[in-house]
Amino acid sequence: MTRTWQITRALMVAGLLETVRRKDVYVVLILSALLTLGAAAFRVFGVQGLEIFVKDVAFSAVGIMSTVLTILIAARQIPEELQRRTIYPLMARPITRGQLLLGKWVTATLTAGVAFLLLALANLVLLVSLGITLKPIFVQYLLLKLLGIAWLSALVIALSVYLTPPATITIALILAFGSGAFGRLLLMAHWEHGLDALWLNLLYGILPHYDYFDMSKKVVFDWDLAPWGVLLAMAGYAVLSSTAWLFVGWLRFRKQTL
Amino acid sequence: MHPIEVRNLVVAYRRWFKPPLRAVDGLSFEVRAGEIVGFLGVNGAGKTSTIKTLMGFQPPTAGEVRLFGMQATDARARRLVGFLPETALYSPYLTPYETLRLYGELHGLRGRQLKAQIEALLEMVNLAHKMHTLNKHLSKGMLQRVGIAQALLGDPQLLILDEVSSGLDPIGKRELRDLLAAQRQRGTTIFFSSHELAEVASICDRILVIHKGKLIAEHRLDELVGRVQSLEDYFIRTVQAERDILGKEVQAA
Numbered sequence: 409m410t411r412t413w414q415i416t417r418a419l420m421v422a423g424l425l426e427t428v429r430r431k432d433v434y435v436v437l438i439l440s441a442l443l444t445l446g447a448a449a450f451r452v453f454g455v456q457g458l459e460i461f462v463k464d465v466a467f468s469a470v471g472i473m474s475t476v477l478t479i480l481i482a483a484r485q486i487p488e489e490l491q492r493r494t495i496y497p498l499m500a501r502p503i504t505r506g507q508l509l510l511g512k513w514v515t516a517t518l519t520a521g522v523a524f525l526l527l528a529l530a531n532l533v534l535l536v537s538l539g540i541t542l543k544p545i546f547v548q549y550l551l552l553k554l555l556g557i558a559w560l561s562a563l564v565i566a567l568s569v570y571l572t573p574p575a576t577i578t579i580a581l582i583l584a585f586g587s588g589a590f591g592r593l594l595l596m597a598h599w600e601h602g603l604d605a606l607w608l609n610l611l612y613g614i615l616p617h618y619d620y621f622d623m624s625k626k627v628v629f630d631w632d633l634a635p636w637g638v639l640l641a642m643a644g645y646a647v648l649s650s651t652a653w654l655f656v657g658w659l660r661f662r663k664q665t666l
Numbered sequence: 667m668h669p670i671e672v673r674n675l676v677v678a679y680r681r682w683f684k685p686p687l688r689a690v691d692g693l694s695f696e697v698r699a700g701e702i703v704g705f706l707g708v709n710g711a712g713k714t715s716t717i718k719t720l721m722g723f724q725p726p727t728a729g730e731v732r733l734f735g736m737q738a739t740d741a742r743a744r745r746l747v748g749f750l751p752e753t754a755l756y757s758p759y760l761t762p763y764e765t766l767r768l769y770g771e772l773h774g775l776r777g778r779q780l781k782a783q784i785e786a787l788l789e790m791v792n793l794a795h796k797m798h799t800l801n802k803h804l805s806k807g808m809l810q811r812v813g814i815a816q817a818l819l820g821d822p823q824l825l826i827l828d829e830v831s832s833g834l835d836p837i838g839k840r841e842l843r844d845l846l847a848a849q850r851q852r853g854t855t856i857f858f859s860s861h862e863l864a865e866v867a868s869i870c871d872r873i874l875v876i877h878k879g880k881l882i883a884e885h886r887l888d889e890l891v892g893r894v895q896s897l898e899d900y901f902i903r904t905v906q907a908e909r910d911i912l913g914k915e916v917q918a919a
Binding site for chain 2: 492
């Protein structure tokens with residue numbers, strides 16, 4: 409375990425340095441702040457009661473940006489090593505492919521997680537400076553989103569060992585943003601037509617659900633704290649599901665010709 | 667137990683609607699401790715496939731590959747091995763120091779021991795003055811020196827070098843030759859592929875020549891002295907003779 413941790417830590421430090429020097433996180437930060445400020449600018453035109461609108465724009469921006477960033481960061485972890493051929497000096501060390509996969513997942517999760525926290529905290533400061541306050545459910549939102557980032561990183565890393573980088577990014581984006589839409593469509597089908605076909609429910613259960621990790625609307629509409637048991641259950645889902653994704657990725661990566 | 671033992675190695679690549687391509691076809695050889703062995707062959711002869719299998723980057727289709735008695739696919743086998751790939755673009759966003767720290771930590775080194783080793787190696791490859799410059803600002807030759815330094819991390823007992831002098835200028839090649847000679851003095855076993863036959867002739871104890879994935883010649887260099895005009899001449903004649911034999915076999919079939 410100590411050895412695996414040493415490997416993970418080494419990859420993590422290098423990964424963080426790379427991300428900081430690539431500067432894409434800064435672009436996302438600036439873009440997100442501009443969106444929130446843009447929404448707040450409606451005050452200039454005398455529009456009143458904008459709090460909910462501004463919060464909605466701010467949290468949508470954070471959600472979209474952090475999801476895209478997570479996908480981009482995770483999708484490049486292994487393919488970029490292969491493309492640059494830096495996988496050779498990496499795998500020439502006494503490390504297993506499983507250790508590399510795990511290290512890359514932790515690196516992606518940590519890097520995307522830090523980027524998300526920066527985004528969320530920058531938006532919090534911006535909202536507070538605009539006189540908009542948030543309820544304690546914001547803390548639960550942060551925790552759940554961090555779990556979601558770990559889960560999404562595992563899914564993307566698993567996809568990246570089977571598919572080309574553009575295909576990985578496209579499918580990951582569809583799954584990340586489409587899972588919520590599919591859930592809502594199913595709900596509408598239930599409401600409108602009383603449709604409760606077993607296969608639809610099965611499909612809903614099988615599909616990956618990144619939307620489970622999003623509490624942004626509850627923050628926007630100032631909900632009270634959710635029961636901590638729910639968060640614990642989500643943590644369980646994230647751990648089990650991430651393990652499954654990483655295992656699927658490892659099945660292919662362990663035999664892959666480098 | 668030799669540093670490298672290869673027995674009946676076959677590496678085949680699957681192809682759609684075609685029979686598998688046998689890049690390596692029943693190759694057997696061994697490299698003894700302290701030897702410097704040159705691995706020669708024309709492009710597509712199977713050198714890189716063999717080296718990839720040695721390093722565990724590719725599982726053998728058949729046969730056996732052992733490093734210090736352990737299966738090459740076993741990560742522990744690489745603890746005593748240093749490897750320099752033909753081309754590797756080290757992360758453009760890291761410095762040579764950070765690059766070596768990453769590989770050193772993956773190797774199991776840490777703390778002051780690692781720091782001292784990185785500094786000594788960068789000094790050895792004449793990159794000490796660039797150790798905190800991002801790799802993206804280094805020339806191809808400098809990156810190759812970073813590669814040489816990473817291959818020497820952890821004091822390996824076996825060095826496997828693929829196209830060892832690619833990207834180096836004449837001075838760099840000379841320095842590399844001196845470096846390999848110094849490694850030989852330390853008793854390091856070296857196995858390398860190269861197209862630079864003058865370089866091979868100057869540092870090798872033994873050569874292996876492969877063609878179409880098969881070993882076609884194996885000689886100690888001192889056996890060839892006086893018998894051939896130059897190693898280049900010998901290599902071309904050997905490969906040409908093999909091509910003629912294969913051509914006749916195809917015609918007869």
